[in-house]
Amino acid sequence: MSDIVGNTAGEIWKYLDENGPTSVAKLIRETKIDEKNIQRGIGWLSQEDKVTIEIINRAETISLK
Numbered sequence: 001m002s003d004i005v006g007n008t009a010g011e012i013w014k015y016l017d018e019n020g021p022t023s024v025a026k027l028i029r030e031t032k033i034d035e036k037n038i039q040r041g042i043g044w045l046s047q048e049d050k051v052t053i054e055i056i057n058r059a060e061t062i063s064l065k
Contacts, residue, residue, distance in 0.1 A: 008033055008041035013050065013064065021063035 015031055016022065022030075028038050042062060045051040054061050 004037060005040045005044055008037045009044040012038065012041045012045060012062070016051070016062060016064045021061050023059040023061050025059065027062065 011031060011033065012027065015027065019030075024038065024042070027033075028035050031038070033041075042051065042053070046053065050065055052063050052065055054063070
């Protein structure tokens, strides 16, 4: 399971690096990764202090630090 979460975190990081800040909903739509694994990947990146999570216009937005 940690391999899946680590790989998902890597895919999220790559997406954010190429596309900039994005909402969680858009991240799920565009990466086609299921929501649970997206949330786990975001948690992984957050634990490593690599992302910022903000609420912008009622949407949870993720960006790289």
